[in-house]
Amino acid sequence: MTQSREIHLRSRPQGLPVPENFELVDVVVAQPGPGQAQVRNLWMTVDPYMRGRMNDVKSYTPPFQIGHPLDGGAVGEVIASNDPTLHVGDLVKSNLGWREVFNAPASGLEKLIAPDLPPEAFLSVAGMPGLTAYAGLLRVAALKPGDVVFVSGAAGAVGSMVCQIAKLRGHKVVASAGGPEKVRFLQDLGVDVAIDYKAAPDLTAAVLAAVPEGIDVYFDNVGGDHLQAAIAAARPRARFAMCGMISMYNATAPTPGPSNLAGIITKSLRLEGFIVNDHADLAPEFYRALMGWRTEGRLQWKETIRHGLESAPDAFIGLFRGENLGKMLVKIA
Amino acid sequence: MTQSREIHLRSRPQGLPVPENFELVDVVVAQPGPGQAQVRNLWMTVDPYMRGRMNDVKSYTPPFQIGHPLDGGAVGEVIASNDPTLHVGDLVKSNLGWREVFNAPASGLEKLIAPDLPPEAFLSVAGMPGLTAYAGLLRVAALKPGDVVFVSGAAGAVGSMVCQIAKLRGHKVVASAGGPEKVRFLQDLGVDVAIDYKAAPDLTAAVLAAVPEGIDVYFDNVGGDHLQAAIAAARPRARFAMCGMISMYNATAPTPGPSNLAGIITKSLRLEGFIVNDHADLAPEFYRALMGWRTEGRLQWKETIRHGLESAPDAFIGLFRGENLGKMLVKIA
Numbered sequence: 001m002t003q004s005r006e007i008h009l010r011s012r013p014q015g016l017p018v019p020e021n022f023e024l025v026d027v028v029v030a031q032p033g034p035g036q037a038q039v040r041n042l043w044m045t046v047d048p049y050m051r052g053r054m055n056d057v058k059s060y061t062p063p064f065q066i067g068h069p070l071d072g073g074a075v076g077e078v079i080a081s082n083d084p085t086l087h088v089g090d091l092v093k094s095n096l097g098w099r100e101v102f103n104a105p106a107s108g109l110e111k112l113i114a115p116d117l118p119p120e121a122f123l124s125v126a127g128m129p130g131l132t133a134y135a136g137l138l139r140v141a142a143l144k145p146g147d148v149v150f151v152s153g154a155a156g157a158v159g160s161m162v163c164q165i166a167k168l169r170g171h172k173v174v175a176s177a178g179g180p181e182k183v184r185f186l187q188d189l190g191v192d193v194a195i196d197y198k199a200a201p202d203l204t205a206a207v208l209a210a211v212p213e214g215i216d217v218y219f220d221n222v223g224g225d226h227l228q229a230a231i232a233a234a235r236p237r238a239r240f241a242m243c244g245m246i247s248m249y250n251a252t253a254p255t256p257g258p259s260n261l262a263g264i265i266t267k268s269l270r271l272e273g274f275i276v277n278d279h280a281d282l283a284p285e286f287y288r289a290l291m292g293w294r295t296e297g298r299l300q301w302k303e304t305i306r307h308g309l310e311s312a313p314d315a316f317i318g319l320f321r322g323e324n325l326g327k328m329l330v331k332i333a
Numbered sequence: 334m335t336q337s338r339e340i341h342l343r344s345r346p347q348g349l350p351v352p353e354n355f356e357l358v359d360v361v362v363a364q365p366g367p368g369q370a371q372v373r374n375l376w377m378t379v380d381p382y383m384r385g386r387m388n389d390v391k392s393y394t395p396p397f398q399i400g401h402p403l404d405g406g407a408v409g410e411v412i413a414s415n416d417p418t419l420h421v422g423d424l425v426k427s428n429l430g431w432r433e434v435f436n437a438p439a440s441g442l443e444k445l446i447a448p449d450l451p452p453e454a455f456l457s458v459a460g461m462p463g464l465t466a467y468a469g470l471l472r473v474a475a476l477k478p479g480d481v482v483f484v485s486g487a488a489g490a491v492g493s494m495v496c497q498i499a500k501l502r503g504h505k506v507v508a509s510a511g512g513p514e515k516v517r518f519l520q521d522l523g524v525d526v527a528i529d530y531k532a533a534p535d536l537t538a539a540v541l542a543a544v545p546e547g548i549d550v551y552f553d554n555v556g557g558d559h560l561q562a563a564i565a566a567a568r569p570r571a572r573f574a575m576c577g578m579i580s581m582y583n584a585t586a587p588t589p590g591p592s593n594l595a596g597i598i599t600k601s602l603r604l605e606g607f608i609v610n611d612h613a614d615l616a617p618e619f620y621r622a623l624m625g626w627r628t629e630g631r632l633q634w635k636e637t638i639r640h641g642l643e644s645a646p647d648a649f650i651g652l653f654r655g656e657n658l659g660k661m662l663v664k665i666a
Contacts, residue, residue, distance in 0.1 A: 052599065059599045060569065223594065236393065245595045256589025261556065262578045264606040266385065266392045271604040273597040 002029045002038065002079075004101035006069040007312050013054050015252040016320055021054070022313035025069075031080065032103045037092070038080035039104065041332045044097030044309075045073040045123040046316040047157075051249040060275050070098040073128060074332075075112065075119045086111065091119050093127075100309055100332055116294060124157050124327035125301040126290055128276055133161035133219075134286040135279035136241035140272050141217045143169065148211055150230055151175045153221030153246060154191070155182035157327035160301065162219045163189050168298060174210045176203070176226065178322045185325055189300060197226070204229040214238075223247050228258035234267050242273040250320055302326025335362045335371065335412075337434035339402040340645050346387050348585040349653055354387070355646035358402075364413065365436045370425070371413035372437065374665045377430030377642075378406040378456040379649040380490075384582040393608050403431040406461060407665075408445065408452045419444065424452050426460075433642055433665055449627060457490050457660035458634040459623055461609055466494035466552075467619040468612035469574035473605050474550045476502065481544055483563055484508045486554030486579060487524070488515035490660035493634065495552045496522050501631060507543045509536070509559065511655045518658055522633060530559070537562040547571075556580050561591035567600050575606040583653055635659025 003026070010023040032038040050072055053064045064070055074097035078090040083106035086092070092109040096102050112119060117126055124130065136158075137143050149166040153159040154175030166173045167190045175186045176195040186194035193210035200206040207215070207229045214235035220227055223245025230240060248255055263269065293299040304324040306315040312330045319328055336359070343356040365371040383405055386397045397403055407430035411423040416439035419425070425442040429435050445452060450459055457463065469491075470476050482499040486492040487508030499506045500523045508519045509528040519527035526543035533539040540548075540562045547568035553560055556578025563573060581588055596602065626632040637657040639648040645663045652661055 060601070227594070242597045245598060248595050254592035256592050257594040258590050259587035261560070261590040262581050264575045264604060265578060265608075266606070268393070268606045268608055268611065269604075270606070271597060271602075273599070273601045273603070275598075275601055278601065 001031070002101050003027075004029045004099060005309055006099040007309065008069050009054065009064045009066050011066065012056060013051070013250075016250045017051070017054065017313070017317050019313050019317070022070075024310055027099075029101045029103060032082040035083050035105055035107070036081075036103045037078050037083055037086040037090075037106050037109060038101065039076040039092055039094065039096070039109065040079045040101050041074045041076040041097065041099065041309075042091075043075045043120040043123055044312065044330045044332055045127075046312060046319060046328050046330065047072065047128075048244055048246045048249060048319050050316065051320070060277075071095055072097040073123050074098075075122055076332075078109075081106070093122050098309075098312060116291070120303065120329055120331075121301070123329060124303060125161060125299065126287065129157035129327060130161050130290060131279065131283055131286050132158050132243060132276040133165060134289070135276060135282050136219055136243050136274060137162050137165055137217070139279060139282065140274045141219065141239040141241040143171070143217055145170075147216035148172045148213065148235075149174070149217045149219065150207060150211070150215040150233065151191075151219045151221075152197075152226040152230075153177065153244065154194075155185050155325055156221060157301075157324075158243060159219070159221050160185070160189060160326055163191050164293075164299065166217075167191065168293060172211070174207060174215065176207075176222075182322075182325060185302060204232045207233045217241070219243060221246060224255070224258075228260055231258055231260045231263040231267075231269065234263065234269055236267045238267065238269050240269065240271040242271055246320065304328050306330050308332070334364070335434050336360075337362045337432060338642055339432040340642065341402055342387060342397045342399050344399065345389060346384070346583070349583045350384070350387065350646070350650050352646050352650070357643055360432075362434045362436060365415040368416050368438055368440070369414075369436045370411050370416055370419040370423075370439050370442060371434065372409040372425055372427065372429070372442065373412045373434050374407045374409040374430065374432065375424075376408045376453040376456055377645065377663045377665055378460075379645060379652060379661050379663065380405065380461075381577055381579045381582060381652050383649065384653070393610075404428055405430040406456050407431075408455055411442075414439070426455050431642075431645060449624070453636065453662055453664075454634070456662060457636060458494060458632065459620065462490035462660060463494050463623060464612065464616055464619050465491045465576060465609040466498060467622070468609060468615050469552060469576050469607060470495050470498055470550070472612060472615065473607045474552065474572045474574040476504070476550055478503075480549035481505045481546065481568075482507070482550045482552065483540060483544070483548040483566065484524075484552045484554075485530075485559040485563075486510065486577065487527075488518050488635075488658055489554060490634075490657075491576060492552070492554050493518070493522060493659055496524050497626075497632065499550075500524065501626060505544070507540060507548070509540075509555075515655075515658060518635060537565045540566045550574070552576060554579060557588070557591075561593055564591055564593045564596040564600075564602065567596065567602055569600045571600065571602050573602065573604040575604055579653065637661050639663050641665070
């Protein structure tokens with residue numbers, strides 16, 4: 001019997017989530033049953049997509065249930081095992097974040113072999129955000145030589161990786177984020193033009209000033225005005241990888257879309273939404289590329305870390321306030 | 334020397350075009366020079382895309398110039414020739430509509446070989462609108478077996494062809510148009526559900542009632558509420574062929590787009606704008622298919638005909654009032 005704590009969904013957020021939507025619950029975890037291991041989470045991730053799961057609507061993942069623990073990516077250490085494939089001390093990745101200790105079938109735990117990366121990297125640069133960037137830029141947007149790339153939400157976990165992959169491949173990159181600290185991070189990443197959208201009175205004008213020649217690829221993490229600006233700046237046959245629309249996730253009333261969608265037709269644009277799970281086949285290729293860049297010292301990433309499971313709701317809410325530089329993570333133990 | 338008349342752009346429309354934006358001008362056409370033929374137009378087409386060319390903005394085709402004749406698809410008869418490849422009486426297709434008689438290099442005229450079709454069909458079912466439907470549905474939207482198809486502007490030249498191609502290939506088709514006469518036409522074409530959008534208080538609800546299972550392909554001629562409804566009704570990985578947004582073309586102020594664009598991400602949708610000129614390579618294949626359907630008696634098309642060059646502005650304006658059933662054409666001679 002082990003003491004643990006979990007974060008439950010107490011109520012569905014209306015608009016921006018508030019701490020009262022969450023509840024920290026004490027639980028007791030039994031010994032692991034046959035075929036199970038017991039894991040103590042070391043790190044968990046909070047991601048913008050989780051906001052959608054807090055609404056009671058069908059999407060590509062089922063909604064969270066009120067009164068039940070939330071879930072999401074986590075990395076932990078095996079502290080007891082009732083399965084021959086896992087041993088005490090093994091590091092494992094799971095989708096059972098938002099809790100301290102849990103039992104799970106060994107078959108549902110991914111053992112980490114991480115010679116050169118800290119375990120939390122498997123929740124950021126070497127995990128879902130990294131693969132999202134790789135698949136979105138190279139497969140969905142079909143990046144090709146000479147393309148000019150525009151990235152929104154560029155200082156986040158996904159966006160900062162998109163910027164780096166595009167620069168590593170020799171592309172001109174325009175990136176937007178909110179505030180001077182994030183702009184400096186983007187400049188450190190080597191982007192050609194970093195736009196502070198909070199300081200830009202007219203985002204479309206700012207993008208067009210940065211790249212008068214126009215853009216060929218847009219990687220969208222934001223939606224709204226950023227999508228409008230990307231359509232305005234797009235060259236004919238530009239491809240948009242539609243990854244996220246964080247500007248929309250907390251809307252409490254229908255928020256109209258861009259007024260220039262006719263540009264999709266007049267410029268023969270392609271807008272394609274995607275979900276990283278559909279591109280899992282690229283994971284080995286991505287991981288090889290990542291290790292190569294890492295070995296060459298050409299890869300940077302940032303993490304914004306909150307401490308203790310009890311800080312997870314604030315970490316999550318902070319995503320929508322732009323409080324994260326790079327990946328927002330919670331260090332649980 | 335031959336007397337002729339042309340329609341010039343007198344002023345750029347603000348919103349819905351009015352007759353005063355156009356001017357009927359008397360001109361004299363000289364004898365055709367070396368390598369030229371002289372053509373008397375029999376038919377010309379008016380198309381929604383021409384509205385965009387009346388604005389002074391760069392697009393995939395250059396804007397019309399004030400004080401100059403408009404242009405667009407036309408079919409005419411050679412009445413004099415100064416080139417060995419064309420003879421008096423030949424039927425030719427050109428982009429020199431909006432005028433009665435003109436001289437042009439023979440190399441810029443496409444001689445029609447039309448054993449089984451009236452010449453005006455090369456401006457509708459066998460011309461640009463037909464190829465637009467074919468390329469948009471089969472290549473851009475990548476129609477595949479089992480797909481449920483939603484078509485807006487379905488009683489127009491392009492839309493009615495999309496409906497028929499989809500039905501000929503065995504698909505379930507939901508089609509929308511405005512008014513009972515158009516709905517009857519769609520029913521004659523064999524669509525599974527015809528929606529009169531003017532009589533539907535909630536278009537999204539109407540589409541979802543017609544196809545509770547959702548749609549896999551959307552062929553957009555309208556934009557606006559229709560696009561919103563299509564996103565709402567889309568199944569995961571649906572493909573949208575973005576062909577036109579007639580609901581937007583006369584907007585005098587920015588018109589916001591759909592409020593549910595986040596569905597592009599949550600459903601992994603692909604929205605792709607296209608221009609028929611980029612799919613000219615499909616013309617031979619399309620034409621063979623068309624002749625096959627024609628021979629089997631499985632093809633219908635409608636035309637709404639206005640008479641005399643002087644009626645061309647009204648015919649054009651009528652497109653935006655929904656006055657056409659099938660292709661809007663002007664019979665010039």
